[in-house]
Amino acid sequence: MLDRELIRRDPDFVRAGIRKKRLDPSVVDAFLQVDSSWRAVKTQLDEKAAESNRISKSIGQLIGQGKKEEAEAAKATTASLKSEISGLEAQERELEQSLRETELQLPNLPHESIPDGDDETANVLVREWGTKPTFSEAPKPHWEIADAHNLLDLPRGAKITGSGFVVYTGKGARLQRALFNFMVDHQTLTNGYKEIYPPFLVNRASLIGTGNLPKFEEDLYKVDDDLYLIPTAEVPVTNLYRDEILNAEDLTINLAAFSGCFRREAGAAGKDTRGLLRIHQFDKVELVKFTKPEDSYTELELLVTHAESILQALGLHYRVIELASGDIGAKGCKCYDVEVWSPGVDRYLEISSCTNFEAYQARRANIRFRREQGAKPEFAHILNGSGLACPRLFSAILEAFQQPDGSVIIPEALRPYVGFETL
C-alpha cells in the first residue's frame, strides 16, 4: 500500500513510478475517484452522526430532569435522521471497502536508484564471487547425479502426492536436513539473526499483509477454515508484528526462519520441470528485517551479504544481480537476486531474492514503531531475502562438486551436519 496523502497530493509522481515498473497506472485514477466519493460521503455521515449524538444526549438529560413529554418529542425528530444515517452508513461502508480493494491493488513504487528497463535484460550485474569450476567432460545435471546415488525418489513423490513433489531418500534426506540446519546456525550464530520457527499455515489477513493477497491467490494452496499454506516464511514472520507498535530501540529486528514453502506455480507449467529446479514444496531459510526508514537501504546491502555468506562458506560460485524496474515485480522498491552457478544445467539459478519493501508491507500489515515516548507512530521499513532456498542449493552442490569418478565431495562447512565427506 502507498501513502494516501501522497497519491492525493502528487498523483503524477505515483503514476510515473508505476509506469517505470511497466505496470498500468490507471489504478491511481480509480483510487482518486473512489477516494473523493468516499470522503464526500464520510464528511456528510460524520455531520449527521454528530447531530444524532447531540440529540441522544439531550434526550438523556431531559429524562434525567423528568421532562418526559419533551423527551418524547425529541425522540420523534430523530426518525428521519436515523434513516438518513443508515443510508449514508451503507454508502460509506461500500465506498470504503471499494477504496480498500483499490488501494490493495496499487503496486509499490521503485527506488530512484534502480536501473530502468523493460525486463530482465536490463538487470545489472553487481558483483561475482568465485569462478566457474572446470570439468574434464560435460558436467551432469543434478537429477542424474541424484539418481546415481539414490538421493531422490521423483516417481514415488509423484505417486504419493503429484508431480513437483519430491521425496528425498537416504543420504539425500540427510543432505537436505543438513543444509537447513547449517543455514539456520550460520544466520543466527554468525550473522546475528534471531531464530523463528513459524506455523506453515496462515490466515488471509497475514497474506494481505505481505502482499500475496488479493492479487496472487492462484499461486497459493488453500485448505479448509480459510487457511493457506505459506509460500515462504516471509509471510508468518513479517506478520509476527502485524497491528503492533514497536519500540525504536528494538530496531533493526533481524529474524531468520526455517520453513517449508508451498507454491502452486500456476502459470509456470512446463518451465524448469526437471529435478529440483521448480517444485511445489521446498525448504528455505528466510531472513526478515524490520528497520527504521533511514536504515533500510544500508540494511538491504547487509541482507544481501548475509545471503551470499552461505554460498561463500560452501565455496559455490555466484553472482549478484540488481533487478531493473520492469523485472522487480509489484511489491518491491529495490531488489537484488543472488544467482548460484549450476554447471550441470549450465545456468545461473536464482537462489535468493533480497528486497526492500520500504513501508509497503508495513502499511498493509499495520506495523509501526515509535521513536520516543509520546511520538506519533511511523511505519517501519521491512526487508526480506532467502538465506537460502534448499533445493537449488542441493542441486548446485551436486553439480559443482561432482568428480570424474561420479562421486561428489561435500563442502567442508557442511560435513559436521551431514556426517560424511563424499557421496
Next chain:
RNA sequence: GGAGAGGUCGCAUAGUGGACUAGUGCGCCGCACUCGAAAUGCGGUAAGGGGCAACUCUUCGAGGGUUCGAAUCCCUCCCUCUCCGCCA
C-alpha cells in the same frame, strides 16, 4: 469435540442501558520541591479517519441486532484460561 469462566487505555483493574467526555492504581512524560535523587504534590499520558479551521467521527476481541441512546441487553464468530473426552 463437550462443559464452564473470561477478552475494557502499555500493564492491572472498575464499570449490568443516559453523569462514560471509559474511572482508579502501576508504569511513562513534564513541572514543582531538592545541590542531586528518592519520597511527595500538580498536570499530562491510546490509535485511526474526515475537515483550511473551529470542530468532528470511529474503535471497550470481530461482525450483526434491539434502542432516541450500548462497554453494558440479544445473536453469530474468533481468541485465552480451567475441567472432561480423543490423540502425536
